[in-house]
Amino acid sequence: MTMDEAVRIDVASHHRGLGRALRDPELLADRNNWRKRFSPELAYGRHFAPPGPDARPAAVLVILEPRSDGWSIPLTMRPNHLPDHPGQVSLPGGRIERGESPAQAALREAREEIGTILHSDALVGPLQPLFVFNSNYFVQPFLAIASGPLQFTACPFEVERVIHLPTRTLCDPDCHQVRDFRRGNICWRARTITCEEDTIWGATAVMLADLIPVLRRAKMDGSA
Numbered sequence: 001m002t003m004d005e006a007v008r009i010d011v012a013s014h015h016r017g018l019g020r021a022l023r024d025p026e027l028l029a030d031r032n033n034w035r036k037r038f039s040p041e042l043a044y045g046r047h048f049a050p051p052g053p054d055a056r057p058a059a060v061l062v063i064l065e066p067r068s069d070g071w072s073i074p075l076t077m078r079p080n081h082l083p084d085h086p087g088q089v090s091l092p093g094g095r096i097e098r099g100e101s102p103a104q105a106a107l108r109e110a111r112e113e114i115g116t117i118l119h120s121d122a123l124v125g126p127l128q129p130l131f132v133f134n135s136n137y138f139v140q141p142f143l144a145i146a147s148g149p150l151q152f153t154a155c156p157f158e159v160e161r162v163i164h165l166p167t168r169t170l171c172d173p174d175c176h177q178v179r180d181f182r183r184g185n186i187c188w189r190a191r192t193i194t195c196e197e198d199t200i201w202g203a204t205a206v207m208l209a210d211l212i213p214v215l216r217r218a219k220m221d222g223s224a
Contacts, residue, residue, distance in 0.1 A: 011066065011147050013222060018064075018124045021217035022143065031128065034209040040181075040190035040202060047206055049183045051131045051138035057107035058137040060093025062127065062211060063116065064145045064167070070222050071167040071215075073208070074114055074152065075200070077160040089163060089200045090208060091141065092116075102126075102140040114162055115153030118144055127210045132203045141207045143214075168222025171212050 021027060039047050065072050075089050092110040096102055103123055110116045127141040152162045170176050175194045179201070180187065193200040193208065200208065215221040 009146060010196075014218060015124060015145050017218040018143065018145065018214060018220070021214040022125045022127075024217070027213045027217060030213040031210050032213050035128070035206050038191045038193075038201070038205040038209040041188045046133045047130050047203065052136070055131065055136050055138040057096045057102070058094055058132075058139045059096055059102040059109065060091040060139055060141050060207065061106040061108065061110040061118075061140055062091060062143050062207070063118065063122075063150070063162075064143070064220065065150050066146065067149055067164070069166070071220050073165045073167065074116070074150070075163040075165055075195075076154070076158070076205070077115060077163060077198070079158070079160045088202065088204070089198055090204050093139070093141075095137075100200060103142055106140075106142045107144075113155050113158050115155075116146075116150050118146065122146060127207060130203055130207055134203075139203070139207070141210070143211065154181065163195060163198055165200070165208075167195070167215050167220055169195055170194070170208055171215055171223070173219035 040087055063074055065074060074092065076092055078090055079090050084089060092113040093106055094109040094113070096105040098110070103120065107118055107120070110118065122144040124143040124145055127143055129138060129140045131138050154162050170193060178189055179192050179199070182188055190201045191205070193205055212221070216223075
């Protein structure tokens with residue numbers, strides 16, 4: 001057996017384990033508790049409320065990438081010129097176009113933003129949707145697993161740089177801090193994920209938090 005064959009077998013095994021964990025109803029309460037922990041104070045539960053009739057449908061992709069130092073999730077730093085969530089860390093994704101499914105949109109947007117070429121067989125399944133009330137998007141996240149290390153080509157208009165979040169960092173309570181934020185006269189607190197010099201918070205942190213119990217069940221949290 002070659003090294004490439006061994007990696008593919010390992011990824012296939014993890015794909016099955018993630019799928020079982022994602023579909024396990026016994027994990028749902030724990031997943032929801034993690035999501036609520038990372039919802040900022042000023043959200044007042046709106047992230048989990050039904051979207052309004054004018055909410056725009058969107059999809060994002062949470063990619064688990066095998067790297068030499070463990071599993072990692074590629075994120076993007078949004079440039080300051082973007083109208084929605086400038087200067088924040090986000091998952092690759094965007095608006096669902098007419099005629100495409102949410103899963104197709106997530107794969108397409110990831111390809112356009114960070115250059116990853118993944119197909120439908122990489123998809124594990126959907127995470128829980130989230131209403132991003134600030135920008136009025138109803139977002140459907142999808143979990144995918146790559147068969148090997150990825151090559152990234154960031155779209156310069158939409159992505160300032162690609163950030164690699166190790167799953168061990170995501171799942172490590174020592175990397176979760178409650179921080180104070182201020183914009184103008186508005187102050188609030190939010191639980192964050194610290195990844196080296198980057199701070200992940202808000203809707204992105206809520207969607208990633210949904211994954212923490214799934215990764216632990218699938219033994220992909222970097223604890224072993």
